[in-house]
Amino acid sequence: GGIALHTAQQEKNSEDYQEVYNAIATKMREEKDFDNNNGYGPVLVRLSWHVSGTWDKRDNSGGSFGGTYRFKKEMNDPLSRGLQNGFKFLESIDKQFPWLSHGDLFTLGGVTAIQEMQGPKIPWRSGRVDEPESMVPDNGRLPEPHYGADYVRSYYERFNFTDQEVVALLGAHVLGKAHLKNSGYDGPWDDESNIFSNAFYDNLLKLKWTPEINDAGNKQYDNKEKGYMMLPTDYALFQDPKYLKYVKAYANDQDLFFKDFTKVYTKLIENGIEFPKENKPHLFKTLKEQGK
Numbered sequence: 001g002g003i004a005l006h007t008a009q010q011e012k013n014s015e016d017y018q019e020v021y022n023a024i025a026t027k028m029r030e031e032k033d034f035d036n037n038n039g040y041g042p043v044l045v046r047l048s049w050h051v052s053g054t055w056d057k058r059d060n061s062g063g064s065f066g067g068t069y070r071f072k073k074e075m076n077d078p079l080s081r082g083l084q085n086g087f088k089f090l091e092s093i094d095k096q097f098p099w100l101s102h103g104d105l106f107t108l109g110g111v112t113a114i115q116e117m118q119g120p121k122i123p124w125r126s127g128r129v130d131e132p133e134s135m136v137p138d139n140g141r142l143p144e145p146h147y148g149a150d151y152v153r154s155y156y157e158r159f160n161f162t163d164q165e166v167v168a169l170l171g172a173h174v175l176g177k178a179h180l181k182n183s184g185y186d187g188p189w190d191d192e193s194n195i196f197s198n199a200f201y202d203n204l205l206k207l208k209w210t211p212e213i214n215d216a217g218n219k220q221y222d223n224k225e226k227g228y229m230m231l232p233t234d235y236a237l238f239q240d241p242k243y244l245k246y247v248k249a250y251a252n253d254q255d256l257f258f259k260d261f262t263k264v265y266t267k268l269i270e271n272g273i274e275f276p277k278e279n280k281p282h283l284f285k286t287l288k289e290q291g292k
């Protein structure tokens with residue numbers, strides 16, 4: 001993490017960033033058949049989370065600031081398998097906008113993907129600055145899917161996230177799917193895997209989940225009828241009464257979910273960064289809102 005410096009990028013305004021947004025959104029549209037028609041939205045959201053999820057509050061190391069995911073050690077973290085697809089997708093955007101830092105590119109990718117998949121508006125600030133390879137955090141800072149509520153709660157302690165914030169953030173697991181080859185888990189969380197909604201909570205609450213051992217030998221929770229799955233860390237939100245309270249609230253109220261998700265996701269992608277006061281958040285229009 002660090003303090004945003006005065007760079008050439010500092011001269012850019014909302015219109016410049018809207019242009020980057022539009023380039024990402026247009027490319028998403030052009031390549032919408034990726035991963036069995038999920039498109040690149042889900043993998044871009046996961047990428048924005050993994051580049052931010054290395055942050056450690058104790059020494060303000062890691063996080064989205066330095067854009068260090070671009071270096072091999074971070075990119076090859078076994079827990080980030082599959083995210084190289086998101087990185088490759090963003091390479092042409094990186095070339096088109098050479099003034100944009102990598103941390104800003106990765107986080108703006110997530111914001112664009114969420115909004116284009118009908119999610120909430122995420123106010124986004126620029127100002128991350130590329131840091132050198134020596135700043136790449138060691139692997140091991142991302143969470144594993146195999147465990148229950150105690151693990152999830154203590155993991156997110158590192159970000160100071162409350163139970164409510166953890167439940168709100170994990171609603172992103174309505175998007176995309178688990179790929180056996182990437183993670184040793186298999187299947188989608190919903191059939192509308194490229195629409196951002198509160199369906200994750202609804203499915204978790206209302207469907208019947210059966211623990212099963214998958215083809216990689218990992219325990220996951222399956223709903224045979226729909227063909228959906230839950231990771232052990234997802235199912236933990238149903239098992240733990242303190243988490244369950246928020247699962248119910250978000251299943252009942254999509255506006256509340258959108259509001260709380262926006263807050264915690266913004267916190268996630270800004271963790272450890274001191275933005276200069278003049279760096280006001282930008283609010284982007286979707287392609288649709290622009291009539292494009």
Ligand code: ZEM
Pocket residue numbers: 038042043045046049081082143144145146152169170172173175176177178179180181182183184185231233265
């Ligand atoms: Zn995920 N996630 N995640 N996640 N995630 C997967 C996929 C996706 C965990 C996890 O182990 C996994 C958050 C938190 C946590 C997304 C977004 C966010 C997969 C499947 C696993 C195993 C990967 C694969 O096989 O390709 C764990 C343990 C988490 C915390 C406890 C948070 C927070 C997210 C965003 C805010 C998304 C969008 C996907 C789908 C990716 C895709 O390629 O379809």
